[in-house]
Each structure stands twice: as C-alpha cells, then as structure tokens.
Amino acid sequence: MTPEQLALRDTVRSLLDKHSDVRAAIETPHGYDKDVWARLCDIGALPIPERYGGSGAGRAETHIALEELGRTLTPSPLLASTIASRALLATGNEEACDRLLPRIADGTVATLVWPWDNGRSSLDGTARYVLDGDLAEIVLATDGTGLYEIDLAGVTREHTPTMDQTRRLATIHLTGAATLLGPWSRHVRDIALAALAAEQVGAAARALELTVEYSKTRVQFGKPIGSFQALKHRMADMHVLVETARSAALAATDEVSAAVAKVYCSEALFKVAAEMVQLHGGIAITWEHDAHLYLKRAHGSTQLFGSPQVHLARLAATCLDRDQPPEPASRKMRRNVGHSR
Amino acid sequence: MDLSLDAETLEFQAEVRSWLAAHVRPLSSMDTEHGFEEHRSWERLLASERLSVVSWPSTYGGREASLLQWLVFEEEYHASGAPGRVSQNGIFLLAPTLFAFGSDEQRSRILPAMASGDEVWAQAWSEPEAGSDLASLRSTAVRCDGGWLLRGQKTWSSRAAFADRAFGLFRTGPGERHRGLTYLLFDLRSEGVTVRPIDQLDGEPGFAEIFLDDVFVPDRDVVGEVGDGWRVAMSTAGNERGLTLRSPGRFTAAASRLVELYRKNPDPALRDRVVDAWIGAQAYRLHTFGALAQPRSGPAASVTKVFWSELDVALHETALDLLGEVAPGWRDGWLFSLSGPIYAGTNEIQRNVIAERILGLPR
Incomplete structure (x- = not known):
C-alpha cells in the first residue's frame, strides 16, 4: 500500500472504531447508519472521478474501504453504489454520468439490478436480492445488453430480510419503464465480485483476530487455550486461508481471476467464521457475542452475486470444456504458453 | 495488483520458451545412477546458456534476473515439462545461505561449480533422533589441526546417494540445543564417509543415510561463525519452506495437466475437485506474485509451505481418482507429493510457527 492508501485505511478504520455500531444500525428502519455513510462519502470511498464530483478514488482505494467495512460488518450502501457507479461509467454516457454521479458521490444511494449469471433478463419482471434495492x-x-435507468414511478419494492441482517436486500417489481443509458459491460460482474471479495477478506481477517485475542485470554486447565496445539493449528490454517484469500482478492481484475476470487474468498470467509464459532465455544452460541454476525455475513456473502457453485460451473466451462485451456488468472502473464505435452 | 510484464521480461520469456522447446527431452529418474548423470548433463546444458541460476550474479553464472523474471523462468520451465533439478538443494538452499553468510572466497569457489552441475549438493540436517526437533541433533565436529573432524549420523538426505558434497549442522559446543551448532560443508567422497542409499516408496534411492567417522573438513568450509549454525541454517529453512524451492510454475503446470487429463477422462463426479485444484494452483500463484509487491517476513514462508504441499497432494489425488488404478504419468508425482507435508519441517511444525510467530499465540 502507498502512504496515501495506508492513511485512507487508518482514516476509515478510526471512523468505524468511533462511530460504527452495527447492532444499532441494523435496528434502524433503513438498516444502516446515515451519519457513517455521509462520512464515508466525505472521505471519498466511492470510485467516482473528480470531473463527476467524486474523489477520484480508484479500485484500490474503494477496496480498502470495503475491507474495513467488512472487518466491522458495518452495513453500508458502499458496495451497491460502487457497482452502480462503475456500471454507469462503463456506458460512456456523459450526460447520464454528469447527471447521476455527482448525486451518488454526495451519498444518494444507487444500485444495480442484474442477473448474476450474466444471462438476459427482462426489465418488467421481479428482481430478487437487490442490494439496497x-x-x-x-x-x-x-437486460444483458444495455444499461437502463429505471423509472421508479409505479415500481414496488420491499425489504426482504435474509439471514445476514447486516446486508440490506430487497425484491423489486419492475414495470418496464426504463431509459437506455448505454451498453452494458460484462466486466461489471468482475468488478462486483472483486469488490465483494475485498469485503470478505476484511471480515475473515477480523474474525481470525477476534478468535486469536479470545484464545489468549480464555484460561482452562490453568493455561490460555491458545497455547494448546489442537487450537493453534486450527488458527494457523485460518491464517493461511486469510492470507491466500487476500492475494486472490488483490489480483481479481479479469473474468477468470474475479471468479477465482469469488469462489476462494467465499469459502475462506465461511470456513474462518465457522471456526470462529467453534474456537469460541459456548459464548459463540449466544446472541450477545458477534461470532454469529460473522457467520451470517459469511453465509450471505457466499450466496451474493451467485454461489461458489455457480462460479465454479462457469470456471469449469471455461477451464474444462473449451478446446483451448483457460487463460490463467492474468492474461498478460501467460500469453501463448503452450500446454501440450 | 498489476501482473503485466515489461518488455525486457517478455523478451526473456520468449527466449526461455523457445530454448526449452528446442532442448527439453525426457530423462531417466534422477534417483538412479544413470539418471543422475543424465540430469547432471542437463544442468550443464542449462548452464551453457546461463539458464541454470538466472537470478544469480553473472560472475557466478547467472543473469542477475529480477524476482519477477525468475518466476517467469520457473513458469516456462515447468510448463515445458523440463526435468526435475538435480542441483536444486544446492541452488535453492545452500546458495542463498552463502549469499547471506558465506565469504567471497567460498562464493567464488563453490557457486560456479554448483551452477554448472559439476558439483551436486545434498542436505545433511536430519538425524535418526532429530527430525522435527532438529535442535536435538547430536552429530559433532571436533576441532583438529586446520579444521574439524565430523562424527555422527545423518539421514533422509535427498540426492546423497549420488551427490558430490553435502551441507549440514554439527554440534561444536558449548551449549545445548540451538546453541553451539556450526554450519559445515563436507565432501561425500571423503575418507570416513559411508553413504547408505535408502529406497523410497517408488523403489528408488532418492535419499540416503550418511555415516561420518572422523571426516576431515578444512576451516574454509565453515559457513558463517563457529557456533552460529542455527541462525545460518534457519535462513536456508525459510528458502526451503517458501517461495524459492516451490515456485508456482510447478503447480500451475500440474493443474494444466490435470485439466487436460479431465478432458480425456471426463468424470462429472470429479468436476468440482478438478476446478478446485486448478483454483488452488491459481491462488498459490497469485499469492507468490503478491510477494513481489509486498515482501513478507520470515515466518510467512510457513504459510506458503502448508499451502503448496497440501495443494500438491490434492492435485495428484484428483488425477489418480480420474485415472483409476494405473495412473500413468502421475504415480511418481503422487508418491513424491506425499513427502511435501513432511520435509522442510512438517506441516505440524509450520502450523506451530504460524501460530506462535505470526499470530502470537502462547507456547
């Protein structure tokens, strides 16, 4: 990380330390703390260019903020607004960017209704699991070819609570009233998967930290339980998962690497969160302890934007069924490598 | 993270690829006398193009390649199906130690012969009573006129059946366990050395026991300070566990072979495991490339070691399940993969390192 990126991380971390109260936020009618969101927008976490009233943050900066939000599980419209902003920018529609992006940069919540399997969808059906919908x-x-702005008059929407209370999802009944903004870029899916992976890495890293801290203070048989090898090795495995997941998330830039990151980070967070519960013992079975929040976030994130099975199937189609072997996770790197032996 | 290659690296990649395509041919097993010499000739051929130790300084036979270029070399090397490196214990374990702790005299005497394959090195660390608990080793080096006399027994010494020289740890006292150890080099053909090959589970003598009975080592073959051997050796341990010995190229190449195998033997029940193994190889590759951007601390090598060794087993087990009983082309790799979680410090030891030195858990 550059010094500026480290400073951004510290700023977001200290903001969340001071102001994020996850339990209070999920009890509010909209499910997130508007004050925290306003401060995140002020910091410039959204990837909106300066000419559209944004901070000029790049992918790396947004992912730093998402990772911090993941650590604390703070509910926030950042993920939804990031994806919507990037989809909008990808159209190249200057008028629409001029009109909408400054509002998004100021904190107006934006979201994207999209079919996660990248298939076609209709603009007048029911869309489920829409972030902040x-x-x-x-x-x-x-609809798989164009990006549209939905005319919200006549559209009905309802909050659909899921297991993960820290993530706001909704069902939207579209009417077909929409304005075409420009072409849809398939790359938006990769952007979404990479952004989610950054958030998952944050949650996994924090879940491990909390577990390590607990095991150093919880005493049984006269010793901290973290001194027992049976537990040490489980935490060592969690660390291997967190570090490799972080690498996968950082490298997620194209179709293959983003799918790899989605599968890998989903499984890593789920495993780490499940281990967090086991290593905490009885206290983790209580509502009061945060372990269940990490576990539920892990479950929800695993399903969001398509389950690992969906992406595995997609990778398998690329990797196993084509005539040519897959391009590895960075195309530029292994261009033209012969695989025949 | 930008993984794109600069023009110089692309040119290097193209050169390596075309050279390998023109020269790679199958060799006999390096764990036979005949095969060992074939592999030594291959090392000589690599060295004649200065491709045996690309990251080393040119004075010792290298090309001063960057870490990125070294990774590219390794990817090309493994993707081409080129032979295993009979010199790898010297190149990847002893050489980094000499760069860090050796004298100029030692480097200029030892490294060129290592790079050319003229001297092949074996590692002599483990003893019958000192495996995971390496610091309990008992072999001694006793002071004598002009040098040291080695006494004791080493075991599980890879390549020692046919290699020329070995590097090891010996107790020179005073002090117990990690104290009083010295890092010494010795000739496997010296008077007093008895090498007894040990057949591995593939039936070939991939490692050996070494019996040392007053074997003379001159002072010039002490690496680092007398009594400082533990610290010197641990610098090698990081190399063995970490990136240098197990470059991602080996696993991405194996994963590509696995994918090809699946295409020929498509078994829907194994589909997810094939893709999982492929993802694991990609994740390992990305993780090692991440080290280019952000160098990692010593104990981080333990993270890498656990990952690559368990990935290697998974890749091979999946291939075996696709193939059934015969497993042509995968059997030896599978048998070898089983040693990964054991050598270079068992994965149980690595997990202790991660838990205590990275996570700060109490002993």
Whole structure:
C-alpha cells in the first residue's frame, strides 16, 4: 500500500472504531447508519472521478474501504453504489454520468439490478436480492445488453430480510419503464465480485483476530487455550486461508481471476467464521457475542452475486470444456504458453 | 495488483520458451545412477546458456534476473515439462545461505561449480533422533589441526546417494540445543564417509543415510561463525519452506495437466475437485506474485509451505481418482507429493510457527 492508501485505511478504520455500531444500525428502519455513510462519502470511498464530483478514488482505494467495512460488518450502501457507479461509467454516457454521479458521490444511494449469471433478463419482471434495492433513489438495470435507468414511478419494492441482517436486500417489481443509458459491460460482474471479495477478506481477517485475542485470554486447565496445539493449528490454517484469500482478492481484475476470487474468498470467509464459532465455544452460541454476525455475513456473502457453485460451473466451462485451456488468472502473464505435452 | 510484464521480461520469456522447446527431452529418474548423470548433463546444458541460476550474479553464472523474471523462468520451465533439478538443494538452499553468510572466497569457489552441475549438493540436517526437533541433533565436529573432524549420523538426505558434497549442522559446543551448532560443508567422497542409499516408496534411492567417522573438513568450509549454525541454517529453512524451492510454475503446470487429463477422462463426479485444484494452483500463484509487491517476513514462508504441499497432494489425488488404478504419468508425482507435508519441517511444525510467530499465540 502507498502512504496515501495506508492513511485512507487508518482514516476509515478510526471512523468505524468511533462511530460504527452495527447492532444499532441494523435496528434502524433503513438498516444502516446515515451519519457513517455521509462520512464515508466525505472521505471519498466511492470510485467516482473528480470531473463527476467524486474523489477520484480508484479500485484500490474503494477496496480498502470495503475491507474495513467488512472487518466491522458495518452495513453500508458502499458496495451497491460502487457497482452502480462503475456500471454507469462503463456506458460512456456523459450526460447520464454528469447527471447521476455527482448525486451518488454526495451519498444518494444507487444500485444495480442484474442477473448474476450474466444471462438476459427482462426489465418488467421481479428482481430478487437487490442490494439496497428498497432504499436506492437511483436504480439501474441491465437486460444483458444495455444499461437502463429505471423509472421508479409505479415500481414496488420491499425489504426482504435474509439471514445476514447486516446486508440490506430487497425484491423489486419492475414495470418496464426504463431509459437506455448505454451498453452494458460484462466486466461489471468482475468488478462486483472483486469488490465483494475485498469485503470478505476484511471480515475473515477480523474474525481470525477476534478468535486469536479470545484464545489468549480464555484460561482452562490453568493455561490460555491458545497455547494448546489442537487450537493453534486450527488458527494457523485460518491464517493461511486469510492470507491466500487476500492475494486472490488483490489480483481479481479479469473474468477468470474475479471468479477465482469469488469462489476462494467465499469459502475462506465461511470456513474462518465457522471456526470462529467453534474456537469460541459456548459464548459463540449466544446472541450477545458477534461470532454469529460473522457467520451470517459469511453465509450471505457466499450466496451474493451467485454461489461458489455457480462460479465454479462457469470456471469449469471455461477451464474444462473449451478446446483451448483457460487463460490463467492474468492474461498478460501467460500469453501463448503452450500446454501440450 | 498489476501482473503485466515489461518488455525486457517478455523478451526473456520468449527466449526461455523457445530454448526449452528446442532442448527439453525426457530423462531417466534422477534417483538412479544413470539418471543422475543424465540430469547432471542437463544442468550443464542449462548452464551453457546461463539458464541454470538466472537470478544469480553473472560472475557466478547467472543473469542477475529480477524476482519477477525468475518466476517467469520457473513458469516456462515447468510448463515445458523440463526435468526435475538435480542441483536444486544446492541452488535453492545452500546458495542463498552463502549469499547471506558465506565469504567471497567460498562464493567464488563453490557457486560456479554448483551452477554448472559439476558439483551436486545434498542436505545433511536430519538425524535418526532429530527430525522435527532438529535442535536435538547430536552429530559433532571436533576441532583438529586446520579444521574439524565430523562424527555422527545423518539421514533422509535427498540426492546423497549420488551427490558430490553435502551441507549440514554439527554440534561444536558449548551449549545445548540451538546453541553451539556450526554450519559445515563436507565432501561425500571423503575418507570416513559411508553413504547408505535408502529406497523410497517408488523403489528408488532418492535419499540416503550418511555415516561420518572422523571426516576431515578444512576451516574454509565453515559457513558463517563457529557456533552460529542455527541462525545460518534457519535462513536456508525459510528458502526451503517458501517461495524459492516451490515456485508456482510447478503447480500451475500440474493443474494444466490435470485439466487436460479431465478432458480425456471426463468424470462429472470429479468436476468440482478438478476446478478446485486448478483454483488452488491459481491462488498459490497469485499469492507468490503478491510477494513481489509486498515482501513478507520470515515466518510467512510457513504459510506458503502448508499451502503448496497440501495443494500438491490434492492435485495428484484428483488425477489418480480420474485415472483409476494405473495412473500413468502421475504415480511418481503422487508418491513424491506425499513427502511435501513432511520435509522442510512438517506441516505440524509450520502450523506451530504460524501460530506462535505470526499470530502470537502462547507456547
């Protein structure tokens, strides 16, 4: 990380330390703390260019903020607004960017209705599991070829609570009233998967830290339980998962590497969160302890934007069924490598 | 993280690829006398193009390649199906130690012969009573006129059946366990050395026991300070566990072979495991490339070791399940993969290192 990126991380971390109260936020009607969101927008966490009223943050900066939000499980429209902003930028529609992006940069919640398997979808059906879908004032949608701005008049939307209370999802009944903004870029899916992976890495890293801290203070048989090898090795395995997941998330830039990151980080977070519960013992079975929040986030994130099975099937189709072997996770790196032996 | 290659590296990649395509041919097993010499000739051929130790200084036979270029070399090397490196214990374990702790005299005497394959090195660390607990080793080096006399027994010494020289740890006292150890080099053909090959589970003598009975070592073959051997050796341990010995190229190449195997033997029940193994190889590759951007601390090598060794087993087990009983082309790799979680410090030891030195858990 550059010094500026480290400073950004520290700023976001200290903001969340001071102001993020996850339990209070999920009890509010909209499910997130508007004050925290306003401060995140002020810091410039959204990837919106300066010419559209944003901070000029790049992918790396947004991912730093998402990783911090993942650590604390703070509910926030950052993920939804990031994806919507990038989809909008990808259209190249200057008028729409000029009109919408400054509002998003100021904190107006935006979201994207999209089919996670990248298939075609209709603009007048029911869309499920839309991030912040009942709150967003700007709703974009794709039919697989174009990006549209949804006319919200006549559209009905409802909050659909899921296991993960820290993530706001909604069902939207579209009417077909929409304005075409420009072409849909398939790369938006990769962007979404990479952003989610960054958040998952944050949650996994924090779940491990909390577990390590607990095992150093919880005493049984006259010793901290973290001194027992049976537990040490489980935490060592968690660390291997967190570090390799971080690498996968950092490298997720194209179709293959983003799918790899989605599968890998989903499985890593789920395993780490499940181990967090086991290593905490009885206290983790209580509502009061945060372990269940990490576990539920892990479950929800695993399903979000398509389950690992969906992406595995996609990778398998690329990797196993084509005539040519897959391009490895960075195309530029292994161009033209012969695989025949 | 940008993994794109600069023009110089692309040119290097192209050169390596075309050279390998023109020269790679199958060799006999390096764990036979005949095969060992074939592999030594291959090392000589590599060295004649200065491709045996690309990252080394040119004075010792290298090309001063960057870490990125070294990774590219390794990817090309493994993707081409080139032979295993009979010199690898010297190149990847002893050489980094000499760069860090050796004298100029030692480097200029030892490294060129290592790079050319003229001297092949074996590692002599483990003893019958000192495996995971290496610091309990008992072989001694006793002071004599002009040098040291080695006494004791080493075991599980890879390549020692046919190699020329060995590097090891010996107790020179005073002090117990990690104290009073010295890092010494010795000739496997010296008077007083008895090498007894040990057949491995593939039936070939991939490692050996070494019996040392007053074997003379001159003072010039002490690496680092007398009594400082533990610290010197641990610098080698990081190399063995970490990136240098197990470059991602080996696993991405194996994963590509696995994918090809699946295409020929498509078994839907194994589909997810094939893709999982392929993802694991990609994740390992990305993880090692991440080290280019952000160098990692010593104990981080333990993370890498656990990952690559268990990945290697998974890759081979999946291939075996696709193939059934015969497993042509995968049997030896599978048998070898089983040693990965054991050598270079068992994965149980690595997990202790991660837990205590990275996570700070109490002993």
